Structure formats: structure tokens, C-alpha cells
Amino acid sequence: MLKKIKIKYINLPIQVRASFWFLICTFTQKAVNVITTPIFTRLLSTSEYGEYNVYTSWLGIFTVFISLNLSQGVFMRGLLKYKNHKDEFASSMQFLTLILVLSSILIYLPLSHVINNMTNLNTTRTILMVLTIWLTSIFGFWAAEQRVDYQYKKLVPITLIVTITGQLFGIILIKNFEDKVTGRILGTLIIDALFYMWLFVIDIKKGKTFINIEYWRYALSFNIPLIPHYLSQVILNSSDRIMIERMVGTSAAGIYGLAYSISQVMTMFNTALAQTEEPWLYRKIQDNNIEAIKPVAYISFIFIAIVNLLLILLAPEIISVFAPKAYYDAVWIIPPIAMSVFFSFSYYFFAVFEYYYERTKPIAIASCIGAGVNIILNFVLIPVFGYYAAGYTTLLCFIIYATFHYYFMRKICFSELNGKEPFSLKVYLSIAFIFIVLGFLIQFTYNLRWIRYLFLVVFFAVSFLKRKTILLIINKLKNIKKGE
Incomplete structure (x- = not known):
């Protein structure tokens, strides 16, 4: 019985197998977040849980402004458009996003008092937010490349390991930090950095392209109107x-x-x-x-x-x-x-x-x-x-x-x-x-x-x-x- 199922699975087109595993990956991510929610609601007071929810809300808003959502639809289209130069396109997008992130920090620092008053976030949490935006963008680019090539064997395990360890490390830091909300944020960020930084290095080494005006013009002209x-x-x-x-x-x-x-x-x-x-x-x-x-x-x-x-x-x-x-x-x-x-x-x-x-x-x-x-x-x-x-x-x-x-x-x-x-x-x-x-x-x-x-x-x-x-x-x- 198991042998028949295995043979049937192997004979499935790669697109179907990849779609199946991408779907399993999405469900498992959601499941891990759901399973850990009762833990976080008991470790954090309603006020602290509210602070974290407000942080994630601002994270979503600032992601649009800082990263311009370059790792989303336009990147997938670009990989297909420049299919003979995918590595070069990917590395140039990674470098462009890095420039956007560094520029946002330079803009934020002299205006930190004004922005902090607007968001009710302190400087530490805001800097952690910007770093989170960069790291998730790195993963977004890499994940899109895997999806285009149906490389589910790499994407699925990395996604699940990061999701599970990020939640567990967040729990550990909450228990050991006086500022529990910052501990929750930092727990996820550290795990993201450990796994995603090397994805950035891989993309840059493969593409060896930092600045490409054609690629940048294409991505910015497509995404900026969608902001x-x-x-x-x-x-x-x-x-x-x-x-x-x-x-x-x-x-x-x-x-x-x-x-x-x-x-x-x-x-x-x-x-x-x-x-x-x-x-x-x-x-x-x-x-x-x-x-x-x-x-x-x-x-x-x-x-x-x-x-x-x-x-x-x-x-x-x-x-x-x-x-x-x-x-x-x-x-x-x-x-x-x-x-x-x-x-x-x-x-x-x-x-x-x-x-x-x-x-x-x-x-x-x-x-x-x-x-x-x-x-x-x-x-x-x-x-x-x-x-x-x-x-x-x-x-x-x-x-x-x-x-x-x-x-x-x-x-x-x-x-x-x-x-x-x-x-x-x-x-x-x-x-x-x-x-x-x-x-x-x-x-x-x-x-x-x-x-x-x-x-x-x-x-x-x-x-x-x-x-x-x-x-x-x-x-x-x-x-x-x-x-x-």
C-alpha cells in the first residue's frame, strides 16, 4: 500500500508536488503560530500582548514604505522576465532593498523623537522593526526563487525550522527579559538573522550584481504605483x-x-x-x-x-x-x-x-x-x-x-x-x-x-x-x- 502511494507520488508532475508541499508549509506555519498563542497570552498581560500587536501593525505599515514590497509580485514577474539572468536580477534586488533599509535608518535617526511619538514605539523596537523588514525581505526574495524553480525540498524545511525555533526562542527570551515585548520581538529577529543572512550572501555571490539600472527601473516603476x-x-x-x-x-x-x-x-x-x-x-x-x-x-x-x-x-x-x-x-x-x-x-x-x-x-x-x-x-x-x-x-x-x-x-x-x-x-x-x-x-x-x-x-x-x-x-x- 505504502509502496503504491510512493510510486504514485513520484509520478506526479513536479508542479503538483511542489504545490502540495508549499501548501503543507503554509498550513504548518499557521498551525505553529496557533499552537503557541495560548503560551504567549499567558506569558504576556493583556497590555503587553496589545503592545506586541500594535508593533506588528506598524511593522506591516513600515514594510510597505521601507521595502516597497519589492519581494512580492514584481520580483516573481522579474524572475520570469529576466529568466536568463535570474541570479543577477535577484542579487540586484537584494542590494536595492539593503540600500532602502540603510536609507530608512539614516532618515529615522534624526527624526526618531517625532516618529516615536507617532508610533508609541521606542528607538530600540523601531530599529529592531527595520532589521526585521530587511530579513523578511531577504527570505521573500529567496523563497520566490525557490517557488519559480519548484525547489520545495529547500524552502519547506528552512521555513518550518525558522518558524518553530523563532517561537521557542521568543518564549525563552520573554521569560528572561524584564521588557517582555522586546524579548518577544528579539527572539524572532535573532533566529531570522541566523538563517536568513546566509541566504543574502548566497544570492549576492551567485548574481554578483549590485547595481543594475534596468532592473531597478523595472521593479520601481511597477511597484511604486501599487504602494x-x-x-x-x-x-x-x-x-x-x-x-x-x-x-x-x-x-x-x-x-x-x-x-x-x-x-x-x-x-x-x-x-x-x-x-x-x-x-x-x-x-x-x-x-x-x-x-x-x-x-x-x-x-x-x-x-x-x-x-x-x-x-x-x-x-x-x-x-x-x-x-x-x-x-x-x-x-x-x-x-x-x-x-x-x-x-x-x-x-x-x-x-x-x-x-x-x-x-x-x-x-x-x-x-x-x-x-x-x-x-x-x-x-x-x-x-x-x-x-x-x-x-x-x-x-x-x-x-x-x-x-x-x-x-x-x-x-x-x-x-x-x-x-x-x-x-x-x-x-x-x-x-x-x-x-x-x-x-x-x-x-x-x-x-x-x-x-x-x-x-x-x-x-x-x-x-x-x-x-x-x-x-x-x-x-x-x-x-x-x-x-x-
């Missing part, structure tokens, strides 16, 4: 914690941050499905076979809705496992944030048409509107309703975000596909409406445990009775992975 989009996405996901910390306090930011982290675990399903379906969607658009997208879209929307409803159902138990009683109020924030994950996933199906036809302007517009509305609503509602309001503003803004992307998708379908649409708006809205209604109904049962448990019994009973249908759906998604 509003990248920044808006970060703000949409991070501004809540920063604003809560400023308006309510670090303890509230910690409680909200825990709820957000738990809810965002479900994005692993978003990532998994997106990585599976995105190449397939591109092929269907290319072949003008838009009708084939419809059943897959409906299955995907329903699947994401169900896993998030399950999270909402189990939220009180999950919170009790993940954190002590001081964090329990996080349970009331999980439902709206979990619902926002559904609309975040919808974005993938809408935006794929924008990316395929290279309509980057609508992408930036939708992102900026979503982020702008999020900041305004938080500014108005948090002082009135407290930090709970941030969960509902997040949900509303992701609905707006998805709506604009759907609108732009329809315009593209009208102009490029003779009005063909990948799915019915009526069906999508029906799924979304039922999902939201059920999500809020479940939330109302948090103080009525027996009703919530009845919901769970019904859920598992229906799953058992419909197991054949569920298996057919899983097989359908497997066939997508094979390109059928």
Missing part, C-alpha cells in the same frame, strides 16, 4: 489595533488583537483555495470558458462560509483554550471579524479578472476606499461604542471592499468578455446573506450554551448525512488542482 494598494491592504488589516491602542489603551488592543488573530486563522483556508484555484481561473479566462467558473465559485463561497460559521460556533471554547479569563471579551469580536474573512475571500474571485487584464488602477481604488472608510468609521465609532466597534467596522469595510471589486469585475466582463459573468450576483448575495444571519444568530447564543451546542449537533448531523455530497465537492476541488 497605495499595498498600504491600503495593510491599513485595512492593521489600523484597528493602532487606533484602539490610542483611543482606549494597550490592554484593549491586546484583547482585540487576540480575537483578530484567532479569526484570521481561517485565512489559511482562503490561501489554500486561492493557491489551488488561481492558476485554474486564469486558464478558464484565457480559454473564454467563463461558465466553468460558476459551480466552483459557489462551492468555494459555501465552504469558506461554513468553516467560519464553525469558528463562530466554537469561539467561547477557543478563547478559553487560547487565553486566560482576562482575554474573554475577545469572544464578542470574533463573529464580525470571522464574517469579514468570507468577503476577503470573495476578493480573490473578483480581482483575478482585474489582474488578468492588468487593470491595476481599479485594484488600488477599491483598496484605498476600503482602508479610508475603515479609518473614518473607527475614528467616529470607537470613542462611542468602545473597541468592539472595530470588529464591525472591519466587517463593513470588507463588504465595501468586495463590492467595489465585484463592480470592477463586471465592467471588465462587459468590455472584455461580451458581458459573460462568472456567477450569478443573486446566488452570491443569497450565500452571503444566509452566512451573516447565521453568524449573528450564533453570537446571540453565547450566553445560552445549550442552544449553541444544539447548533453544533445539527451541524455535525447534517455533515454526516451529506457526507457523499461533501466528498463529491472535495473531489471537484482536487480535479481543479489537476487542471481539469
Whole structure:
């Protein structure tokens, strides 16, 4: 039996094997972060946990400004564009990012007092943040090279070792540092430095190219116009914690941050499905076979809705496992944030048409509107309703975000596909409406445990009775992975 499985695995195309291991790697990373969360919430007070969440929020924002996200989409495109000079392109991007990082430190030092007042971070944490941005960019470049060449045997073990040891070392430093938050930051940073610095050296030695104006012009001209989009996405996901910390306090930011982290675990399903379906969607658009997208879209929307409803159902138990009683109020924030994950996933199906036809302007517009509305609503509602309001503003803004992307998708379908649409708006809205209604109904049962448990019994009973249908759906998604 095992021998047959091994032979079947060996006979799989390298692309399928690589995709499988990249997916396993992503899930394991998320799993390690989830498993260690209960440890960190017990080692850190709600206030300290809030400080760390605010730090990670600023980390996301400053990453866009300092690194210009050069290790993301543009680098992958560049590796394909300059496929005969990949090593030279990679080393030049590594050196350009190093220059950006050093320049940011030189700009920061004379302005440290002003910037520290703006971020509520001290100089030590800010310098550690900049170094973290550089090290993660190094890994981002190297990881993209491995993905292009399907070198999963190198990428997967390094990723998992760094993830696990970084978490463990963070725990050790928290226990031995008076400043526990800085210990948490430094624990991850030291492990990143030990593993990623040599990746930087390898890329530089292979490419032997420091400055190449053609490569730099290409990367900067592509990514700089997308900065509003990248920044808006970060703000949409991070501004809540920063604003809560400023308006309510670090303890509230910690409680909200825990709820957000738990809810965002479900994005692993978003990532998994997106990585599976995105190449397939591109092929269907290319072949003008838009009708084939419809059943897959409906299955995907329903699947994401169900896993998030399950999270909402189990939220009180999950919170009790993940954190002590001081964090329990996080349970009331999980439902709206979990619902926002559904609309975040919808974005993938809408935006794929924008990316395929290279309509980057609508992408930036939708992102900026979503982020702008999020900041305004938080500014108005948090002082009135407290930090709970941030969960509902997040949900509303992701609905707006998805709506604009759907609108732009329809315009593209009208102009490029003779009005063909990948799915019915009526069906999508029906799924979304039922999902939201059920999500809020479940939330109302948090103080009525027996009703919530009845919901769970019904859920598992229906799953058992419909197991054949569920298996057919899983097989359908497997066939997508094979390109059928």
C-alpha cells in the first residue's frame, strides 16, 4: 500500500508536488503560530500582548514604505522576465532593498523623537522593526526563487525550522527579559538573522550584481504605483489595533488583537483555495470558458462560509483554550471579524479578472476606499461604542471592499468578455446573506450554551448525512488542482 502511494507520488508532475508541499508549509506555519498563542497570552498581560500587536501593525505599515514590497509580485514577474539572468536580477534586488533599509535608518535617526511619538514605539523596537523588514525581505526574495524553480525540498524545511525555533526562542527570551515585548520581538529577529543572512550572501555571490539600472527601473516603476494598494491592504488589516491602542489603551488592543488573530486563522483556508484555484481561473479566462467558473465559485463561497460559521460556533471554547479569563471579551469580536474573512475571500474571485487584464488602477481604488472608510468609521465609532466597534467596522469595510471589486469585475466582463459573468450576483448575495444571519444568530447564543451546542449537533448531523455530497465537492476541488 505504502509502496503504491510512493510510486504514485513520484509520478506526479513536479508542479503538483511542489504545490502540495508549499501548501503543507503554509498550513504548518499557521498551525505553529496557533499552537503557541495560548503560551504567549499567558506569558504576556493583556497590555503587553496589545503592545506586541500594535508593533506588528506598524511593522506591516513600515514594510510597505521601507521595502516597497519589492519581494512580492514584481520580483516573481522579474524572475520570469529576466529568466536568463535570474541570479543577477535577484542579487540586484537584494542590494536595492539593503540600500532602502540603510536609507530608512539614516532618515529615522534624526527624526526618531517625532516618529516615536507617532508610533508609541521606542528607538530600540523601531530599529529592531527595520532589521526585521530587511530579513523578511531577504527570505521573500529567496523563497520566490525557490517557488519559480519548484525547489520545495529547500524552502519547506528552512521555513518550518525558522518558524518553530523563532517561537521557542521568543518564549525563552520573554521569560528572561524584564521588557517582555522586546524579548518577544528579539527572539524572532535573532533566529531570522541566523538563517536568513546566509541566504543574502548566497544570492549576492551567485548574481554578483549590485547595481543594475534596468532592473531597478523595472521593479520601481511597477511597484511604486501599487504602494497605495499595498498600504491600503495593510491599513485595512492593521489600523484597528493602532487606533484602539490610542483611543482606549494597550490592554484593549491586546484583547482585540487576540480575537483578530484567532479569526484570521481561517485565512489559511482562503490561501489554500486561492493557491489551488488561481492558476485554474486564469486558464478558464484565457480559454473564454467563463461558465466553468460558476459551480466552483459557489462551492468555494459555501465552504469558506461554513468553516467560519464553525469558528463562530466554537469561539467561547477557543478563547478559553487560547487565553486566560482576562482575554474573554475577545469572544464578542470574533463573529464580525470571522464574517469579514468570507468577503476577503470573495476578493480573490473578483480581482483575478482585474489582474488578468492588468487593470491595476481599479485594484488600488477599491483598496484605498476600503482602508479610508475603515479609518473614518473607527475614528467616529470607537470613542462611542468602545473597541468592539472595530470588529464591525472591519466587517463593513470588507463588504465595501468586495463590492467595489465585484463592480470592477463586471465592467471588465462587459468590455472584455461580451458581458459573460462568472456567477450569478443573486446566488452570491443569497450565500452571503444566509452566512451573516447565521453568524449573528450564533453570537446571540453565547450566553445560552445549550442552544449553541444544539447548533453544533445539527451541524455535525447534517455533515454526516451529506457526507457523499461533501466528498463529491472535495473531489471537484482536487480535479481543479489537476487542471481539469
